[in-house]
Amino acid sequence: MVAFTISIIVILKHIKLDLSFTKFILKPILATAIMAVCSYFAYLQLASIISMRMATIIAIVIAVIVYIIAVIALKIFTKEELYMIPYGTKFVKILEKLKIY
Numbered sequence: 317m318v319a320f321t322i323s324i325i326v327i328l329k330h331i332k333l334d335l336s337f338t339k340f341i342l343k344p345i346l347a348t349a350i351m352a353v354c355s356y357f358a359y360l361q362l363a364s365i366i367s368m369r370m371a372t373i374i375a376i377v378i379a380v381i382v383y384i385i386a387v388i389a390l391k392i393f394t395k396e397e398l399y400m401i402p403y404g405t406k407f408v409k410i411l412e413k414l415k416i417y
Contacts, residue, residue, distance in 0.1 A: 339392065343390045343392045344392060346386070346390060347383060347386035347387050347390055347392065348383070350382060350383075350386045351379050351382045351383040351386060352379075354378060354379065354382045355375045355376070355378055355379035355382065356375075358374070358375045358378045358379075359371055359372065359375035362374055362375060388411065388416060389416075391416075391417070395408055395417055398411075398417075
């Protein structure tokens with residue numbers, strides 16, 4: 317975390333970038349926290365029912381799904397950025413049908 321902070325400070329001093337604190341730091345941290353809490357409680361619930369290995373695998377899958385949903389819900393990416401990912405056009409059309417973007 318310290319190295320990240322120092323890197324950002326150096327970059328901001330030497331390169332004129334317009335980095336939004338909310339978009340690049342706050343929202344990803346919030347999405348990560350949501351994912352961590354959901355996967356932790358999913359693991360706790362599953363570990364008492366099934367083996368620990370399977371509970372870990374399922375908790376990881378749940379974490380990935382929750383993180384993707386959190387990123388979409390928090391609108392971390394703009395439409396233009398979503399168009400740049402593979403199948404971005406189809407993805408944006410689906411999100412527009414769901415009235416998310």
